[in-house]
Structure formats: structure tokens, C-alpha cells
Amino acid sequence: MQLAATSVIINSIPTSIISAYFHPSCQFPAESLALYLRSLNNTYIIGADFNAKHEAWGFRSTNTRGRTLHNFITNKRSKIISSASLTYWPTHTNRHPDFLDFFLSNLPNHIHTNITNINDPASDHTPVILKIRASNDFCPRTKIRTDWNKFRNTMSTLSSLNISLKNSDDINNAVSILTKNIQDTIQASNTTYPAQENHNINITPEIKEVIRLKRRARNTWQRTPKEKSELLASHLANTFKPHNISPDTPHLLRVEEFITSPLPMAPPASPTSPGEVLSVIKKTKEKQITRPRWHK
Secondary structure, eight states: OOEEEEEEEEETTEEEEEEEEEEEOOOOOOHHHHHHHHHSEEEEEEOOOOOOOGGGGGSSSSSSHHHHHHHHHHHTTTTEEEOSSSOOSSSSSSSSBOOEEEEOOOOOSSSSEEEEEEOOOTTTTTTTEEEEEEEOOOOSEEEEEOOOOHHHHHHHHHSSSSSOOOHHHHHHHHHHHHHHHHHHHHHHHHEEEEEEOOTTTTOHHHHHHHHHHHHHHHHHHTTTTTHHHHHHHHHHHHOOOOOOOOOOOOHHHHHHHHHHOOOOOOOOOOOHHHHHHHHHHHHOOTTOOOOOOOOO
């Protein structure tokens, strides 16, 4: 049995977070694990490769180690937090993928958890992440308001431009003085006041969605008939708007000119070519041609 543990506080509850590995070649060390948990004397979460098979956490079959671990869980009244996806992907062809990595916990039921798998092919075991929905006890309970006018006036009084900056020591000394003046002035200009408590930290997203729908339904129900009609009229007015189809004046003039222009009665005559003239001359009788007379 290999263990590594740390302690955190979850919703004011001291909790031990334990990462463990249980070798498959020996019996499951239920007594040693129980003795270790008694030494913690507080709430625990164990995430481990238990190398134990039981139908309670998704295995198709049960072995001796699995029955021992299941009896241990029952006696300790612990909860099994197992993923819906397989966590063990063996490389040997005679073995099947299965559930070996999961969590045991005795957290109170009002603290909600969510477990997910990370499909990382770096090992034959996929990493498993357990998310705990709890309040943050380290968040500040006060807010700070800064009086920037006071800060500006104080810095103007403390700052001095008559400083010798001839070498690196003078520069470092001036920077140190300026930094100290800024820190002291901002601290003197700040005012702290209690922050508003947030009582909805531990509400699950499902409950928040139900509350949101409830408030929306109440808001709709409490509207008067006049408000409902005005809301519908506003919605229809914004949805159905007339389109501006009036064309501009130049376009209207072009259309009118085209409509009032006379239509041609016949297509225009095509131009005459020299070949056509020669053909007409050849077809004309010789006596019909008036020849010029030459006078002697």
C-alpha cells in the first residue's frame, strides 16, 4: 500500500486528500487502510488504483480483493465515486478494459462532486479528475475603496524633484523612496468595508436553472393585462416594419422617359455595300443606263 496525503478545508470541514496505489499481487490491506484512516480523524477522499474487481463500481465480475474492499466500504459507510467511462486499457490481448481507478469518500451529502476522465494515451490508465463544488474560504470578506484625491494630494506632498541622480546608487535610493511612498500612501488612502455575503455558493447549476425559470414565470404571471398587451404590441412593432421602396427622382425620370419614347415602326435600313451596288448594275438592262455624251 502506497499513500500520499494532504489536508484541505472544504466548507469549514477538515478533509484529507489521499492518493494511493494498491498492488495486485497481495491481499487487499483493509486493516492497514482502516488504521491509517483512524489516524487522520477527519473526513477523507481517497483516489486510487485499487486493483479490485466488483460490480459495485462497474466491473463485470467480482474477485476476492473486490469483496474485501466492498466490505471495507460498507463498514466505513463510505461512498464510491466512480466514472462512467473505463479507466484501464490493457495492452495484453487476453485482458479487457475495465474500472480500476475511482474514489472513496465520506464527504457530507450536501457537498456535490463530479468525476470526469481525461483521454490521455500516455499510460494504460486514463487520468480521473474529481471536482468538488464547495465555497472558497480564502476569498476576502471585505472590499476596498480608494480615495484617489487623497492619494494624489499625499503623493504631491511627499514627492520631491530636487533629487540628485548622478550615479546608480542615487537612482536606486530614489526608486526605493518612491516605491515606499506609493505603498504607504495607497494604504492610507484605502477604506475597507464588509462585502456582501453570497449565500448561493453551494447551489448546483440544476437548482440555479430551476430558480431562474421560477422567477421568469413569476414575473410573467404578475404582469397586468395592459402590460401584456403593450409588451405584445411593442414586440409586433419591432418585428413587422414597412420597407422603404420609394425610388429616387433620377430613377423615376429614366423610367418615364423610357415609357413615353415612341416605338420604332420598322427596323432601320442596313448600310449598302459595294458588292450590292455591283449586283444591281449587272441586273439592269444596258439601254436603261444613261451614258454621258461627250461633245467634240
